[in-house]
Amino acid sequence: MSPLDDLSALSACCPALTAPADIEPYARDWSGRYAHPPRAVLRPGSAEEVAAALRACAAAGLAVVPAGGRTGLCGGAVPRADGPPAVVLSLERMNRIRAVDARDFSITVDAGCTVRAVQEAAAAAGRLFPLSFGAEGSAQIGGALSTNAGGIRTIRWGNARDLVLGLEVVLPDGRVLNDLRRVRKDNTGYALRHLFIGGEGTLGVITGAALKLAPALRARETAFLAVPSPAAALALLDRLSSNGAELIGFELIGRWPLELVRRHAPRARLPFALESPWYVLLELGTAAAGADLRTPLEGALAAAVEAGEAGEAVIAESEEQRAALWYLREIMPECNRAEAPSVSADTSVPVSAVPSFLAEVEAALAARWPEGKLIAVGHAGDGNVHIALQAPRGTPREAWHRDAEAIEDTVNRIAVAHGGSFSAEHGIGQSKRHAMAALRDPVALDLMRAIKAALDPRGLMNPGKMLP
Amino acid sequence: MSPLDDLSALSACCPALTAPADIEPYARDWSGRYAHPPRAVLRPGSAEEVAAALRACAAAGLAVVPAGGRTGLCGGAVPRADGPPAVVLSLERMNRIRAVDARDFSITVDAGCTVRAVQEAAAAAGRLFPLSFGAEGSAQIGGALSTNAGGIRTIRWGNARDLVLGLEVVLPDGRVLNDLRRVRKDNTGYALRHLFIGGEGTLGVITGAALKLAPALRARETAFLAVPSPAAALALLDRLSSNGAELIGFELIGRWPLELVRRHAPRARLPFALESPWYVLLELGTAAAGADLRTPLEGALAAAVEAGEAGEAVIAESEEQRAALWYLREIMPECNRAEAPSVSADTSVPVSAVPSFLAEVEAALAARWPEGKLIAVGHAGDGNVHIALQAPRGTPREAWHRDAEAIEDTVNRIAVAHGGSFSAEHGIGQSKRHAMAALRDPVALDLMRAIKAALDPRGLMNPGKMLP
Known part of the structure; x- marks a missing residue:
């Protein structure tokens, strides 16, 4: 099939954008570090349209990059510049609140609802949807689940993963996994949903979710x-x-x-x-x-x-x-950016290890980059303190970022040595794949590759993301 | 290799029981419904010995049935009577509390610790390990995690799954997945641990766990x-x-x-x-x-x-x-058993659906088995009400259990029609495989089989359990 045939087959499945000006916003995420335009942007309005789109992409051999509010910081929701021909599949038109059940403390939503829309629908029913982070007004729940978002409330209610009762997922071959149940207890086989939560769109597309609510705060x-x-x-x-x-x-x-x-x-x-x-x-x-x-x-x-x-x-x-x-x-x-460029990490350690982690990080960074300023701020209550090393005022971004990998690696290795993680809440995307290769247990990486091969044998789902 | 060679190779890895009288207790679980002796019982004392045992079993082509306290009710931890030659791998010698970190609200334990031993170690540090169920004095934490145990406290602290920070798992080929971290936030790839939690030993053997603690109740x-x-x-x-x-x-x-x-x-x-x-x-x-x-x-x-x-x-x-x-x-x-035989289900529904579920179950059972008595008791706060239909006093067990499958199926179908589960907290084992085949989404079953094939390609881990 010619590229033109491909695109018309895709447009038959669901609304699609193909004009360069329309596509441009979908070429980048909030990090600004990654930008590459997709061949087209598909905008399905239902799980069935997502399924049809994935079947058409599979038939055309096109890679699929699922995208929500594109508030990520790791390049996970934009095509790779060096990747295969890809379309962005945007969930933005799937933004219905499907059901709220106050007595059950649950809400069922389309993946394209913003986190704030879910919060507001819960509040209207006298309930609290506790997931909360800076980008909640733009971030979509599908993206928040695909990256297992954290934020300021995890000390009490956990990460996005902990708020999920059930998922609806379209698989790479267009089949729909309907696991949108609302039960609190279910031991009927492998907990499939936990592969898609935090899976960064590499195994399928989350199209709907049943989520836990809490009582409203008084x-x-x-x-x-x-x-x-x-x-x-x-x-x-x-x-x-x-x-x-x-x-x-x-x-x-x-x-x-x-x-x-x-x-x-x-x-x-x-x-x-x-x-x-x-x-x-x-x-x-x-x-x-x-x-x-x-x-x-x-x-x-x-x-x-x-x-x-x-x-x-x-x-x-x-x-x-x-x-x-x-x-x-x-x-x-915002104030950090206004001052000078900085290089950020996204580490977590056991809560009791936070003081020792910070002391070692401070010493190691000061030893190698004495001109840098340590920015340490974060969710210490769950061990997730964000570290950034800031350049002296007036330093050009490019100059400071020449050492980005070395700075990140210094912080990441200290976190891992403390039994911690080099990606606490932002995910891997494109930006931390080298850390995955360098720091993640090879046995774990092998298992992840085996799962990827089993569920997405042609490797069309968000290629070049997460797995090194 | 001859069977004798196999056993001596196994005995070289770790202590093993081979005398029929020694093996006998490992042939059955608490249900009493399933009993079949293994070829041998392996009793490793460390993850390394588990790894050596799994390598030896793989070399000999022997199936491995991991077992904890054998308090399960579904035949998950005993060999199948119609299965391939199998050994039981008992974790009972791995019963060390590895570490308690009160400030981090975490505890790290061997899989063979009883649930009560974990509770007691937490209490000694002024903390609460909230998992609690009837068999906690005998059930081992590895089994509780492999079956994602529930119990009476899930309304507040969730199931066993929700209490896990990290796992150590020996894979079917003897490699060790060391994911025993204690971080609250970690987004470094697929959440592998959730496959082994509730995986009923079909993908590997949990040998250690880092678990969340709560403040002690006052x-x-x-x-x-x-x-x-x-x-x-x-x-x-x-x-x-x-x-x-x-x-x-x-x-x-x-x-x-x-x-x-x-x-x-x-x-x-x-x-x-x-x-x-x-x-x-x-x-x-x-x-x-x-x-x-x-x-x-x-x-x-x-x-x-x-x-x-x-x-x-x-x-x-x-x-x-x-x-x-x-x-x-x-x-x-105990009182139910003293009265007369009964057939039990292990269903859950969304909390708000409990009344309608109970009304339909009562009517459906009364219509077909008017002589039966409804036993309804359970964790309504999380939607998990256990239903049993009891025979009139004096009915022989075999007579009443002739209808077991029909009774269970009646209850299970009503639960599923209410968006519920036919296995809320006991798991599948041998006893509910027919329900998996009849009631679980075929797409979900396909995915589970793909994962099983990817992680245990020779099918030696707990064969004939869970997956239909």
Whole structure:
């Protein structure tokens, strides 16, 4: 078949974009590092249209790159510049909330719903969909599941994976795996859905999901405090956790990224002078009517101050103050970029290893790149502290990024030596395939390749992603 | 090689039992329905010995049946009578607690530790390992993971699967998958561990696990109450859940199994006369110091009585009373057996579908087996109500079990029609393979077979189990 025949066969399956100007937005993700236009963009409106599209692509031998909101940072949802001819399959038209069952604490949605749309539909039923991260207004649930997204609430409700009851998946040959059940207990064979969750579209296309909901929160308490060290932050975390505090967020923040917020975010209001090397932003939340979160929080903070684990501390007294504290955290990536280029890692370690991990990272980076500034900020409550090494102001991006692989590798190896992961929540995509090859257990890689070959024998699903 | 050569090669890898009297206990599980002696019982003491044993079995072409505490009910851990020559690989000598990290809320254990040993090691560190079910004193953690065990606490902490951070697995060819990490976030490729969890030993042998812990509970409240219907029980569940009650158990119990407890358990003390068709046993638990569970529980029960959702109710006033209430539930299987033979299902449905599921099951069973008595009891809080149909007293087991397949099929089909599962927590083993063939999506079965062929191409791991 000629390329023209291919495209008309695809257009018969579902709406397709083929004009270069229409396709252009689908050539890149938020990282900006990866850009390559697909042959066409398919925009199916149902699982049946996805199935027809995958059959047509298989017949034409075209590779398929599934795409959601394209908010990823690893090039997972854009074609490879050196890859085979590929189409992008965008789920954006599949954006129906299929069903909400409040009593069952479940919601069933199309894969193309944004994470925020799912949150809003849950809230309308008096429930909480707890997945929450910066890009939630654009990120689609199918992408969030395919990359097993994390975010700020995993300390309480886990990752995207932990919120899934069932999936609908179109397989590479166009068959539909209808596993969209809502049962909490099901032991009928291998847990297939866990291959597609975090599978980055390399085994099939998630078209629908049944998701768990939680009771709506009735009260929250948010605190921001100075701590002398990561070890002190962890001692406070332990104090809170052991006493059954209902933590829904626990962020550890180095002084430097807060300095950058002060410098670049005119709207930001820091509650006190930045005299400490580390800070914690934490939040408690409860669905219990009339529960008092404030008294135990104040008690824990007072005890932490007495034990030397904490210095100055503020508790938000209004929704406005709460928003102002979270704004400090949310504006950080923007302020970092405004200052100077940086190279980022996405590591996690066991929670108890966070202090030792940070100390080793700081020493190793300072030894080799003394001119760099350490940006450490992240979800310490689940061991996922994001490390970035920032160039001195005025350094051109290209110059600093010449060492990108070496910087990342330095951080990744320290994480792995601590029993950690070099990709905590962003996934692999194109950007971390070399780390997969260098750092992942060869036996695990062999098993993954065997599974890929079994489910996608022709290798047409998102080729050149994830597996090295 | 002759059979004798095979056995001496195996004995060189690890201690082995070959005398018929020694082997006999390994020929059966708790169901008593399946019994067949293996050629030998291998008792490795380390992952390395397991690896050597699997290599030797592969060389000899012997099938391997991994076994833990053999508390399963589906014949999953015993050789098939019609199967190929097989050895049982017992993990019982691998019973070390490898590490407890209280601050990380994790524990790392050998697969042969009993569930209770894991609970006790966690408790000694001021933590809770929440997996709990009747056989926990004998069941081993490797078996609990291989069957994704459920139990009474899943409403709060999920199934065994949800408690796993990492696994060590010996593959059919003797390679070791070392994925025993303790990170909460890890997106480095396919989530391999979820294939082995619930995989019933058909893909490899779990030899170690890193497990999540929770803070130790500081307070519990336990209530037993009469409810007019399953719908009323669900309304009470909704009332509690929506108000953020920290439910750690919610059991729905029909009148008949309680009658049998009164009849056959002299030590049982029923708190009031059995005048209602349904009962609920519920428990709240919290790790929060000084939290008041009693007031909200009393409030919810009073509101439920006012709304007609509940009748008589008692709240345990002491640990002794709490134990007495749970004894009613725990002694049930024994009392059922003492009365007459029964045929059991292991179904689950979405929580909101429990009332309609029960009504249809009751009607369908009564229509075809009017002489049977319905035993309905189970974890309604997660949609997993166990159904059994009991013969009239004095009926011989063989006579009643002539209809076993038809009874199970009747219940299973109603569960599946409600979007449910025909194997909620016991697994498939030998006993539910026909249901897998009849009721599981053929596309899902195809995928499972592809995965089995990819990971165990010679089909030596627990053959004739799970996959039809």
